[in-house]
Amino acid sequence: MKLYRTTNGTYVEQGGTYYSVAGNSWDALVTQDNLHAFLQSVVANGEAAADFAAAQILAPIGTQEVWAAGVTYYRSRSARMEESKSAGGGDFYDRVYSAERPELFFKSTASRVAGPSSQVRIRSDAKWNVPEPELTLLINQRGHIIGYTVGNDMSSRDIEGENPLYLPQAKVYDRSCALGPCILVTPEPLPTTTPIRLEILRQGAAAFSAETTLAELKRTPVSLVEYLFRDNSFPAGAFLMTGTGIVPPDSFTLASGDRIRITIDPIGTLENEVVQGN
Numbered sequence: 001m002k003l004y005r006t007t008n009g010t011y012v013e014q015g016g017t018y019y020s021v022a023g024n025s026w027d028a029l030v031t032q033d034n035l036h037a038f039l040q041s042v043v044a045n046g047e048a049a050a051d052f053a054a055a056q057i058l059a060p061i062g063t064q065e066v067w068a069a070g071v072t073y074y075r076s077r078s079a080r081m082e083e084s085k086s087a088g089g090g091d092f093y094d095r096v097y098s099a100e101r102p103e104l105f106f107k108s109t110a111s112r113v114a115g116p117s118s119q120v121r122i123r124s125d126a127k128w129n130v131p132e133p134e135l136t137l138l139i140n141q142r143g144h145i146i147g148y149t150v151g152n153d154m155s156s157r158d159i160e161g162e163n164p165l166y167l168p169q170a171k172v173y174d175r176s177c178a179l180g181p182c183i184l185v186t187p188e189p190l191p192t193t194t195p196i197r198l199e200i201l202r203q204g205a206a207a208f209s210a211e212t213t214l215a216e217l218k219r220t221p222v223s224l225v226e227y228l229f230r231d232n233s234f235p236a237g238a239f240l241m242t243g244t245g246i247v248p249p250d251s252f253t254l255a256s257g258d259r260i261r262i263t264i265d266p267i268g269t270l271e272n273e274v275v276q277g278n
């Protein structure tokens with residue numbers, strides 16, 4: 001089942017039919033005892049809603065914090081070792097890739113998150129920028145993964161590469177994070193064969209595209225969540241981006257007007273236009 005937050009309220013979709021979900025608190029919805037069972041009852045007892053098509057889809061977030069895991073794919077480890085070589089940071093990325101403790105960092109507040117079909121941003125003081133297509137977990141306040149969405153962890157590689165201590169500036173700024181289009185609510189883990197696809201369009205033509213699968217993810221989602229929730233409470237739940245397995249070649253940087261499409265098949269496609277901050 002897919003859960004959508006829209007300008008007309010919340011909807012659940014199953015088998016191509018949309019049902020309106022009563023109530024207007026996203027936080028109350030996602031923190032209830034059993035979201036999956038609740039949505040099943042909405043589908044079983046509700047009437048098909050005709051007004052979904054007229055609604056604008058919003059980022060599927062209330063007041064949750066967005067956190068992110070890093071260097072969870074070999075491709076991210078290699079790209080980061082290369083970009084930070086002259087700053088002496090390469091060794092840190094190698095070590096964290098194989099360490100027991102994962103890299104986890106604070107990514108975004110809800111107010112900085114872009115929804116589907118809206119704009120993500122390039123920092124005004126960055127020259128080398130990329131999207132990071134990431135499977136993103138929705139976790140309830142008890143630390144249980146209750147759903148999945150598509151995430152874009154926009155990153156400024158020149159700032160991060162200059163000094164690893166600049167990571168928060170490379171990662172956290174207005175519209176540096178996009179989530180959507182919906183939450184796939186399922187009690188089942190996603191299969192490791194699940195593909196993650198990135199396409200970047202410039203003036204309508206493909207500027208870069210690549211694909212990975214969850215089989216390349218070095219850590220399990222459950223183990224990442226276990227670390228995130230150690231000595232850390234999330235009364236409204238939290239999102240956790242699980243890291244990127246796709247990094248464009250070093251010659252590539254995003255430009256204003258580019259369109260970024262990230263597809264994770266059982267969830268959907270998250271598409272955003274890039275704007276340059278000034």
Ligand code: DO4
Pocket residue numbers: 068069070071072073076080103132153167242243244
């Ligand atoms: O270590 C820096 C950030 C890593 C990251 O965002 C990723 O691997 O996806």
Ligand code: MG
Pocket residue numbers: 068069070132134153243244
């Ligand atoms: Mg990332």
